Amino acid sequence: MKSAVLLLSSSLALASAFCDHGTRAFNRRAEPSEKVKFGYEDLLGPVVWQGIDEQSAVCATGRHQSPISISQANSKAVQGSRLNFTVESYPNGAEFLNLGTTLEVLANGTMALGDKDYSLVQYHVHTPSEHRINREYYPMEVHFVFQAEDDSLAVVGIMVEVASEEQTSDFVSATFANLDKAPNAGSVTETPALDFGALQAHINNSTEGVAWNVVEKPVFMNTTLYREIKNNLKFNSRFTQNEPGAINLLDQARLLLNGQVKPGSNATGLGDDE
Ligand SMILES: *[C@@H]1O[C@H](CO)[C@@H](O)[C@H](O)[C@H]1NC(C)=O
Ligand SMILES: *[C@@H]1O[C@H](CO)[C@@H](O)[C@H](O)[C@H]1NC(C)=O
Ligand SMILES: *[C@@H]1O[C@H](CO)[C@@H](O)[C@H](O)[C@H]1NC(C)=O
Ligand SMILES: *[C@@H]1O[C@H](CO)[C@@H](O)[C@H](O)[C@H]1NC(C)=O
Ligand SMILES: *[C@@H]1O[C@H](CO)[C@@H](O)[C@H](O)[C@H]1NC(C)=O
Ligand SMILES: *[C@@H]1O[C@H](CO)[C@@H](O)[C@H](O)[C@H]1NC(C)=O
Numbered sequence: 001m002k003s004a005v006l007l008l009s010s011s012l013a014l015a016s017a018f019c020d021h022g023t024r025a026f027n028r029r030a031e032p033s034e035k036v037k038f039g040y041e042d043l044l045g046p047v048v049w050q051g052i053d054e055q056s057a058v059c060a061t062g063r064h065q066s067p068i069s070i071s072q073a074n075s076k077a078v079q080g081s082r083l084n085f086t087v088e089s090y091p092n093g094a095e096f097l098n099l100g101t102t103l104e105v106l107a108n109g110t111m112a113l114g115d116k117d118y119s120l121v122q123y124h125v126h127t128p129s130e131h132r133i134n135r136e137y138y139p140m141e142v143h144f145v146f147q148a149e150d151d152s153l154a155v156v157g158i159m160v161e162v163a164s165e166e167q168t169s170d171f172v173s174a175t176f177a178n179l180d181k182a183p184n185a186g187s188v189t190e191t192p193a194l195d196f197g198a199l200q201a202h203i204n205n206s207t208e209g210v211a212w213n214v215v216e217k218p219v220f221m222n223t224t225l226y227r228e229i230k231n232n233l234k235f236n237s238r239f240t241q242n243e244p245g246a247i248n249l250l251d252q253a254r255l256l257l258n259g260q261v262k263p264g265s266n267a268t269g270l271g272d273d274e
């Protein structure tokens with residue numbers, strides 16, 4: 001694939017089921033006091049997310065789940081500038097939240113997808129990346145979570161690769177500069193000055209590289225920063241989902257365990273349809 005942005009089909013909801021912190025969809029999920037816990041391992045992990053609440057049942061049956069491995073076969077690349085992606089700059093810093101399940105910054109911005117306008121709610125990170133590009137994963141993925149007036153959500157994913165110091169992306173450095181001041185789940189701090197000009201240029205300049213709203217060309221962070229983030233987050237990435245339209249892998253496992261299909265068979269066509 002040429003450098004570009006890979007475009008999300010509108011039927012595909014979020015980058016993964018729980019990227020929606022702070023959005024109206026998240027607020028509807030349950031009263032804040034009774035928010036059910038989710039995580040990335042053991043009995044809270046992505047294999048059992050379908051049990052968290054009613055809306056999450058689709059995690060085990062839906063056939064358009066994220067993340068996926070993006071390829072030419074399952075996506076159409078578009079020019080990055082078509083997203084009209086902008087994030088306000090914060091010369092005095094912005095709020096940085098350690099949610100335990102991710103590290104998040106509250107910032108405003110705008111984006112256009114098709115003929116719909118979206119407003120930024122927050123951005124957060126996953127390590128390792130949730131999406132893969134031609135099956136390759138990246139050390140980190142940033143999700144910019146946008147919401148339209150009709151409450152629909154759209155996420156723009158930026159891959160972050162590890163590189164030498166000179167290549168460190170300014171917005172990535174600034175985002176995590178005060179991580180040591182919010183080391184634990186539930187803690188909050190401020191970032192230093194944030195500016196997204198270089199990131200906007202990077203996305204605008206992705207001549208044909210956005211599919212599934214994931215920008216194909218990565219930005220960079222240095223190894224010191226990578227280790228610091230990884231040490232804090234440990235692991236917060238949902239497993240790669242089946243190709244869009246194909247049977248949910250958990251559904252396939254259910255059919256297999258019930259003896260309804262044979263090992264190695266392709267149960268697409270059976271099971272629940274989304
Ligand atoms: C994107 O921005 C350009 C220039 O600001 C504007 O002309 C265009 O209408 C915008 N596109 C969408 C889909 O909002
Ligand atoms: C990138 O595109 C956005 C939206 O079209 C525009 O507002 C911004 O000025 C562009 N930025 C750069 C650095 O090219
Ligand atoms: C985003 O914009 C809203 C409305 O203008 C404002 O109330 C809010 O403080 C802004 N948030 C941030 C993080 O800039
Ligand atoms: C790596 O990046 C961080 C900021 O992200 C910076 O503080 C540090 O000086 C850089 N270099 C090394 C060698 O750690
Ligand atoms: C845009 O992309 C071209 C080709 O990859 C590169 O040479 C140029 O430096 C990039 N410009 C910006 C502002 O990123
Ligand atoms: C499974 O079947 C579906 C529908 O026939 C097809 O699109 C898909 O490519 C198949 N997958 C594999 C791995 O054979």
Ligand SMILES: [Zn+2]
Nearest residue numbers: 015016019143
């Ligand atoms: Zn996310």
